[in-house]
Amino acid sequence: MPFTDVISNLSEEIILTGRKGKNRGKGLGQFYTPQSISDVLTKLALPDDSEIKSWNSKKVVGDICCGAGTLILSFLTNVNRVDSEKLKFVELVLNDIDELACKSTVLQILASLLVFDLKLNGMQMFKADAIKEYFKNGTLYFGIRSFESLDNLEADELAYELLLREITSEGSTKPVMS
Incomplete structure (x- = not known):
């Protein structure tokens, strides 16, 4: 099934058992939202089926502390269940302070x-502190404006094109995935 969260439990386990290197012992108080809670919140807070069916223009949806992306x-x-064609109106604006969470969310989507x-x-x-850094220069972690351009790419070209890059405040880029 599309958009099934397969990474949250693994990510939370890694976070709770500690990290290696410079981040070891520097907890961020991260506890990911269980799938069942995400499903209930979606039903309570987000558009109902009839509203989704009526979409005919762009809808910007955001999560400023997205973790591995369970809510989104x-x-x-x-949206896919109601009408997969309506996904083409959805633009996501996501953020997390943790690089692993950013990678997990982008990978799953x-x-x-x-x-x-x-x-x-x-x-x-975005990879930023949602209170202090949100939308500041240098916090865009990954961005793509249109998915139409992906149709004509071969698999090896696609892997190259989707290489995640961190945009630094100096305007240069450096790869963040190894």
């Missing part, structure tokens, strides 16, 4: 889009 994945699952041949209007992932 639940939302996307619901892109995997579903590619495997199930679905499209979003766009997606931006």
